[in-house]
Amino acid sequence: MSVPTPRSAPDERPPAESRPEPRESASAGYPPSPFAGLGRGFDAALLRGVNNITRRALGPYQTAIVRIGFAFTMLLYLVREWPNRGLLYGPDSPWSYDLASRFVEDTGAFTPLLWSDSALWFEFVYHLAILACVALLVGWRTRASSMLFMIGVLAVQNRSVFMGDGGDNVIHLMAMYLVLTRCGQVWSLDARRRARRAAAGVPATRDPVGVAIWAVLGAALLLAIVTGSLDSLVWSLFFGGMWLVHAFWWLIRRYANGEPRIVSEMIGNLVHNAALLVIMFEVCIIYATAGWYKIQGSRWQDGTAVFYPLNLDYFNAWPELSELIAGSGLLVLALSYGTVFAQVVFPFALLNRRAKNVLLVILVGEHLGIALLLGLPFFSLAMIAMDAVFLPTAFLLWLGGRVSWATAPLTRLAGRRRPASQAAQPVGAATEPAQHEAQREARQAAEPAPPAGAERP
Structure with missing residues (x-):
């Protein structure tokens, strides 16, 4: 006896509007995860960073x-x-x-x-x-x-x-x-x-003076190696490598204006930016080690360390001024503790622009005091030149403007002595394109990155 096949029953499921929500969407009422879109944000930040360190010399x-x-x-x-x-x-x-x-x-x-x-x-x-x-x-x-x-x-x-x-x-x-x-x-x-x-x-490659200079340097290097004067393998490789790199760059600029030049330019920017980072790191290392070693000294701990070099004849450039400072216990204490504080805190102050600028002023003042009181002008000048790597660009542009204003009479005098075809362009005007380019790139770097797929105007 055969059992008849039952007819398919009509769909009795409730409509989609009244169906219960799946279990995985039960948390829809909670705030979104803080990690949502983290991958896209990281990729965008990484792309901006790579662009900044490869497309220009910072x-x-x-x-x-x-x-x-x-x-x-x-x-x-x-x-x-x-x-x-x-x-x-x-x-x-x-x-x-x-x-x-x-x-x-x-x-x-x-x-x-x-x-x-x-x-x-x-x-x-x-x-x-x-x-x-x-x-x-x-x-x-x-x-x-x-x-x-x-x-x-x-x-x-x-x-x-x-x-x-x-x-x-x-x-x-x-x-x-x-x-x-x-x-x-x-x-x-x-x-x-x-x-x-x-x-x-x-064209930038039409530079006979530059070619002649590097030809002379290459001949001198070859002569030093052949005669045995330069007998160090490390230094021979270094100087030879630097000469070959510059020769390669000249050839690339002259004969390869496409992708090889773009890649070489990116590598040059990377080397420059890496060297700049090393200089900044060197400054931090010098101040951090100096500050932490001072903390371990008993004379710096009790605040009397500045008193002793002020009373040494070898460092006594201005005896009356040194005696005046050394005679004030409060001033000696402030200078001793202030020196340690500025040197220890400086690497951490780089995280805040205003704090960094304030400490730069303090450190430059400290080095000027060392030059004046202890008679170490070249040490102080070297340290100030090293600190200058952290100076803000706005201040440097202002400083350059003041220097240009002070040298304007010499510029006008030089303009009168040049031929009439060249007298219309002041001496300082050659740096204006570079200034405008640096300002433009700084504004572009400060702009937010465009969304994926969008083009920057």
Whole structure:
């Protein structure tokens, strides 16, 4: 007996409007998860960060003021010690040629002053270091002059390692860092030359003077390696690599204007920004270590540390002023504790712009006091030049405007002496495109990122 197949029953389920909500949507009444959209936000922030560090060289005014500060400090030192140069770093130095040679062999340091014990060679290297300081100060061929500046600094400092007051260590480090930065973007003769050539429609690769300079430097490097004067493998690779990198960059700019140049430009920006970050990190390390070591000293703990150097004849530049300060216990206490506080807090103050600016003023005042009271001007100038990397761009632009106003008579005089075809353009006008470009990029960096798929106008 067959059982009839029942007819399908009509759909008796309630309509969709009256169906109960599924279990997973039971929390619809709760606030949204704080992690919702975190992945998209992180991707957007990462993209903005990558764009900022690859499409432009950050801190053009900060690196320029650091360049000017250290070049001026080293130039002032070399000129001041010019009458005593032979006794400090030359053939008459108590740190004799043999002692310096043994020290360099043991440590692997670099100094061309030990390539020969001739007095003529010493005079050539010393005055070449002075010329390199001048070239870097005014920003003339900063790629080459920064290399020569580093060689000059290492030459004199590694020749006599006991000549220095602490500022020489800072100059030693910063001279090597400046080689990796684009420190001639603004406030330099290079910037003025680029602006004039761009206005005249001259290609940037048409630069016979630059080619000649790097050809001479390459020939000198090859001669030093072949003759055995430069016998360090590390330094040979470093100088040879730097020369090849600059030659490659010139070839890329001349013969490859497409993707290879874009990629090379991005790599150059990355190197510059990384060097700038290292300089900032170096400043934080110096202040943090100095502050925390002071905390461990008993004289800094009881607030009397400043009293003792003020009463040392070796550091007593202004006896009456030092005696006046040392005679006030409250002032000595405030200076001692204030120094420790400023140095320890400075790395943390970088998280707040106003606190950072206030501490910069305090630290610059501290270094000026050291220069005046303890007679250490070059140490103070080196530290102030190092602190300048944290100066706000608005202040540097204001400072540049005041300097331009002060030098306006010289600019007008130079304009009268130039040919009529060039007299219409003031000397300082060459830096205006770079200033406008930096301001435009700063505004773009401050703007919020557009939504995905949108194009920036």
